[in-house]
Amino acid sequence: PVLVVDFGAQYAQLIARRVREAKVYSEIVPHSMPVAEMLAKDPAAIILSGGPSSVYEPGAPQLDAKLFDAGVPVFGICYGFQAMAQALGGTVAHTGRREFGGTALATRPEAGVLLRDLPAELSVWMSHGDCVTEAPAGFAVTACSPGAPVAAFEDVAGRRAGVQFHPEVAHTAHGQAMLTRFLYDIAGIEPTWTMGNIIEDQVAAIRDKVGDKEVICGLSGGVDSAVAAALVHKAVGDQLTCVFVDHGLLRAGEAEQVEQDYVAATGIKLKVVDAADRFLAALDGVTDPEDKRKIIGREFIRVFEAAAREVAAAGDVEFLVQGTLYPDVVESGGGTGTANIKSHHNVGGLPDDLKFSLVEPLRTLFKDEVRQLGLSLGLPEAMVWRHPFPGPGLAIRIIGAVSADRLAVLRAADLIAREELTAAGLDRDVWQFPVVLLADVRSVGVQGDGRTYGHPVVLRPVSSEDAMTADWSRLPYDVIARISTRITNEVPEVNRVVLDVTSKPPGTIEWE
Numbered sequence: 271p272v273l274v275v276d277f278g279a280q281y282a283q284l285i286a287r288r289v290r291e292a293k294v295y296s297e298i299v300p301h302s303m304p305v306a307e308m309l310a311k312d313p314a315a316i317i318l319s320g321g322p323s324s325v326y327e328p329g330a331p332q333l334d335a336k337l338f339d340a341g342v343p344v345f346g347i348c349y350g351f352q353a354m355a356q357a358l359g360g361t362v363a364h365t366g367r368r369e370f371g372g373t374a375l376a377t378r379p380e381a382g383v384l385l386r387d388l389p390a391e392l393s394v395w396m397s398h399g400d401c402v403t404e405a406p407a408g409f410a411v412t413a414c415s416p417g418a419p420v421a422a423f424e425d426v427a428g429r430r431a432g433v434q435f436h437p438e439v440a441h442t443a444h445g446q447a448m449l450t451r452f453l454y455d456i457a458g459i460e461p462t463w464t465m466g467n468i469i470e471d472q473v474a475a476i477r478d479k480v481g482d483k484e485v486i487c488g489l490s491g492g493v494d495s496a497v498a499a500a501l502v503h504k505a506v507g508d509q510l511t512c513v514f515v516d517h518g519l520l521r522a523g524e525a526e527q528v529e530q531d532y533v534a535a536t537g538i539k540l541k542v543v544d545a546a547d548r549f550l551a552a553l554d555g556v557t558d559p560e561d562k563r564k565i566i567g568r569e570f571i572r573v574f575e576a577a578a579r580e581v582a583a584a585g586d587v588e589f590l591v592q593g594t595l596y597p598d599v600v601e602s603g604g605g606t607g608t609a610n611i612k613s614h615h616n617v618g619g620l621p622d623d624l625k626f627s628l629v630e631p632l633r634t635l636f637k638d639e640v641r642q643l644g645l646s647l648g649l650p651e652a653m654v655w656r657h658p659f660p661g662p663g664l665a666i667r668i669i670g671a672v673s674a675d676r677l678a679v680l681r682a683a684d685l686i687a688r689e690e691l692t693a694a695g696l697d698r699d700v701w702q703f704p705v706v707l708l709a710d711v712r713s714v715g716v717q718g719d720g721r722t723y724g725h726p727v728v729l730r731p732v733s734s735e736d737a738m739t740a741d742w743s744r745l746p747y748d749v750i751a752r753i754s755t756r757i758t759n760e761v762p763e764v765n766r767v768v769l770d771v772t773s774k775p776p777g778t779i780e781w782e
């Protein structure tokens with residue numbers, strides 16, 4: 271792998287993703303990992319990420335210069351660039367002169383390999399206090415900016431290079447080209463991380479692990495479990511049984527998508543449990559959001575457990591598939607073994623006599639790779655590109671108690687919003703588009719010939735990178751207008767449509 275050494279900034283995951291985009295496999299390791307351990311991974315190259323603004327900062331992470339003795343290609347970015355300069359005998363000046371944001375870079379493309387064929391002037395993303403004033407011996411300086419006399423350097427023979435700016439962010443022009451240049455032309459790495467190879471490797475690994483045992487997987491309708499199951503099915507065929515618990519809280523068409531389209535596309539053996547009545551009964555009269563979540567989680571485990579027992583009774587089930595992704599692995603410390611499982615179908619709640627070993631075929635993948643994989647495996651596009659959807663489903667988008675009638679109203683309104691978003695070609699511009707029914711609020715309207723006393727729905731389109739923070743999406747007014755007109759015309763119980771214009775924080779994405 272290419273190792274991305276995380277110096278504590280938020281950029282390491284982004285760098286790792288960009289490396290994968292160049293079709294090279296990457297892994298993130300903490301800067302505290304001893305050099306010997308990094309080298310034991312037989313890295314094709316090491317990329318030192320950004321981090322604190324100054325190598326002089328008290329407690330700033332140190333770079334062990336032994337890293338440079340092993341002959342492994344190294345690329346330093348921002349903090350990693352300065353740490354590299356210092357370790358190799360260059361000079362880092364504690365100027366305190368900051369550059370932050372878009373910065374004009376003057377380059378000497380012909381002076382080296384990294385910036386070859388790129389324009390002599392580039393706009394790049396900077397974020398630094400100190401700067402490198404003198405490159406280490408043997409390094410050519412190929413760029414400078416007003417605040418960084420040495421903004422890029424390289425030693426092609428030694429297979430090392432570095433840049434003060436952030437090539438991994440979209441604001442840096444030609445950043446991906448620079449990373450690719452380093453990987454291919456300086457480090458000499460072949461682009462072999464392709465969907466075809468990923469599938470082949472994973473299929474082999476799954477077969478190896480599972481042998482002739484049976485496997486079970488819970489499908490939620492979301493992309494992760496769908497892709498994980500499809501991959502396992504490709505590897506072991508009908509040794510896999512999927513269980514889909516329909517809790518009756520999904521949106522219009524979603525249960526059918528799993529039960530019909532997905533099964534048709536994959537040929538997977540699916541056990542459907544229609545538990546809608548049971549969930550509705552358990553939720554009867556419940557209005558507190560946390561209570562709703564707990565009830566749904568509890569019921570889910572019970573229903574899944576019963577279904578798993580039936581499947582297990584029929585065969586020698588030893589494995590459970592989980593759609594754990596690489597960011598979960600990194601954020602939970604990157605350890606192997608225990609998975610950090612989110613969402614309501616956390617089957618860690620299963621009783622001891624039903625404990626399975628985990629199969630996690632997506633553990634090394636980023637979300638965008640999972641989507642590509644889903645497409646390569648022939649899954650329906652609507653499923654692959656589905657927006658994130660909370661485990662407790664529409665129950666936490668009805669403000670007030672949940673009932674079959676209220677679910678029907680919300681489903682109708684939600685479908686209209688989704689149809690219009692898709693028609694406007696904006697599905698991939700928003701992260702998520704909850705529609706919320708204020709079931710305990712009533713408002714007066716005139717619909718048709720008479721006064722009505724109906725309910726408002728809230729449109730909550732948001733833009734986000736990772737759901738940790740979000741901003742309300744500036745959807746075109748005409749799209750919002752169409753959604754509003756259609757909902758108030760086609761859903762008689764709703765006579766008012768309002769737009770949520772709150773960022774996160776302070777507002778969460780969901781209303782409950």
Ligand code: XMP
Nearest residue numbers: 563613614658659660661662737778779780
């Ligand atoms: P909030 O509302 O906290 O949501 O900003 C962040 C993201 O998490 C989703 N979400 C959930 N997902 N079970 C889930 O599986 C839950 O209980 C849950 N609550 C919120 C939400 O849709 C958003 O993508």
